[in-house]
Amino acid sequence: MDEPQKQPKRKKRFESNNTYFTICIYAIATFAICLLIFRFTSNWQSTKNQIGQILSVFSPFLLAFLIAYFTNPMVKHIDNFLFQKTLKHRFERGHLLLSMILAYVIAIGAIILVFIFIVPQIINSISQLVRISPTLYQNALDMLYSLDERFPTLDLSFIYQAAEDVMPDLFNFFRTFMSDTVLPFLYNAGLSIISWFINIILAFVISCYLLFSKQKLIKSLKRVAYAIFPEDICLTLFDTLKDCNQIFSQYIIGKTLDSTIIGILCLACMTILKLPYALIISLIVGITNMIPYFGPFIGAVPGILILLIISPKSSLIFAVLILAIQQLDGSVIGPKILGKSTGLQPISIIFAITVGGALAGPLGMFLGVPIVAVLTFLINKLINYILKKKHIEPDLSNTKDSRTSERSSNDPFIDEFEESDPND
Known part of the structure; x- marks a missing residue:
């Protein structure tokens, strides 16, 4: 008797596919990010206002982080040079607290001295420059006229004309800038500090907690990282x-x-x-x-x-x-x-100063260099990781490209390019 034939399994209309599911997740996430970027950039003024409101709410915490970040090296130096050898390890929390107190006393004392002795002298100097600006203008003209007396053979008429056209506007701008911008700025800065007094006190208290509990906070962040990422990624992340x-x-x-x-x-x-x-x-x-x-x-x-x-x-x-x-x-x-x-080449520093100044003015010119240095370090680390996966040494010593060792160009620029270290 013939066995009944097995009916073939009907193919499901929709089958789960992990690859397609991952692609969908990435597509949805990309679309959501693009939508958020478009939403933020299309109404930039509203976005700036919202960012300002958020920053104003978190301003004590941001200020506390900055205070703790820049005070931490002073605390560490005081701790290492004054208390580590005397109080030993059994009073670790005690000498950390003493180091913090001494560091804050030094910092606050320096700020008070600046406001008591230096700021009034700066305001006095600026006020004096504003008062004597007409005299400075006349001195500049007298200096130009004296050149004509010393060098009668030179035709300096175009210089006189330029001075008469430009210098009054220049000195008026200087006097207006000093009297209407710099002095009110210093005055408003003092008032802002007074109005921010509560936030500043709160920021100092929070910064004390951040410094005193720094190890606990770092350990908590490490626990979160180990809970989310594999151990090797966490170690690389912490080192980076x-x-x-x-x-x-x-x-x-x-x-x-x-x-x-x-x-x-x-x-x-x-x-x-x-x-x-x-x-x-x-x-x-x-x-x-x-x-x-x-x-x-x-x-x-x-x-x-x-x-x-x-x-x-x-x-x-x-x-x-x-x-x-x-x-x-x-x-x-x-x-x-x-x-x-920083480890940056001069051209990279000039690039950082130029771009930083264009984006954020003098502050960008200062912060552009360390930011570019950090970005360069991260890019080099990524490149070294990719080269390692391809079994290529960072200095390219095991590649088939033997131009650097077998031939030398007569062009010093090419020689320098070929002999350059990618880690530089």
């Missing part, structure tokens, strides 16, 4: 974040210390040489020194122009002084403090 933090913080702290030393050195030298407006000019020199390459030149120009109108001899002395200080900074102070904290 540690390196990025080291690059960023070393540059910010080192450049701030370097610029502070340059400003104090400029103030001391100008005071010894009895040059006028030493405080405000040194402050400009110190602040602009935070910008690599271009900063020293930007900071020297206002001082040279102000002193040139008051006394050409003082202007010449100041120019020589700035050149000497910058040579000292470039050869001794800068390398000693900063070293090779």
Whole structure:
């Protein structure tokens, strides 16, 4: 008797497919992200207002994070040099608390000294410059007329015409800028600090908690990371974040210390040489020194122009002084403090300054360098990872491209390109 034939299984109309499901998830996520980007950019003013409201709500926490981030190196140095050897490990929490208190006393004391002694002198110097601006204008014209008397054979009529056309507007702009912008800014900054007093106090309290409980917070974040990602990814992530933090913080702290030393050195030298407006000019020199390459030149120009109108001899002395200080900074102070904290090539630094300045002004010119340094580090790390998966050494020593070792070009630019290390 024949066995009954088995009926073939009917194919389901819809079958589960993990590949298609993953593709759908990615497609939906991509569409949602594009929709959000379009929504935010199409009504940018509303987006800026919403971002501002969010930042205003979280401003104490953001300020607390910044305070803790920039105070942490001082706390660590105080802890290592003063308390580690004396209190040992059994009072670890105690000497950490003492280090925090001492660091905050130093920071708050420095801020109070700045507001008590330096800010009034800056306001006084600016007010004095505004008052004597007509005299400065007349001195500039007298200087031009004296050139005609010393060099009668030169035709300086076009210079006189340009001076008569430009200099009144220039001095009016200077006087208006100082009286209507800088002085109100300093006044409003003082009022803002008073109105922000509660937020500042709250931020200091939160920053104390962040510093004191730093290890617990880091451990909590690590627990979250280990719960989400595999262990090898977590280890790579932690090492990468540690390196990025080291690059960023070393540059910010080192450049701030370097610029502070340059400003104090400029103030001391100008005071010894009895040059006028030493405080405000040194402050400009110190602040602009935070910008690599271009900063020293930007900071020297206002001082040279102000002193040139008051006394050409003082202007010449100041120019020589700035050149000497910058040579000292470039050869001794800068390398000693900063070293090779960024690892960037000069063209990369110029790119960072240019783009950062275009996007965020002077602050972008300063922060552009460490941000580009971090991005360069991450890109190099990604490239090395991809090369490792392809079994290629980072220096390309095991590739078939033997041009760097078997032939040499007569063009030094090509030789330098072929012998360059991709890790640089």
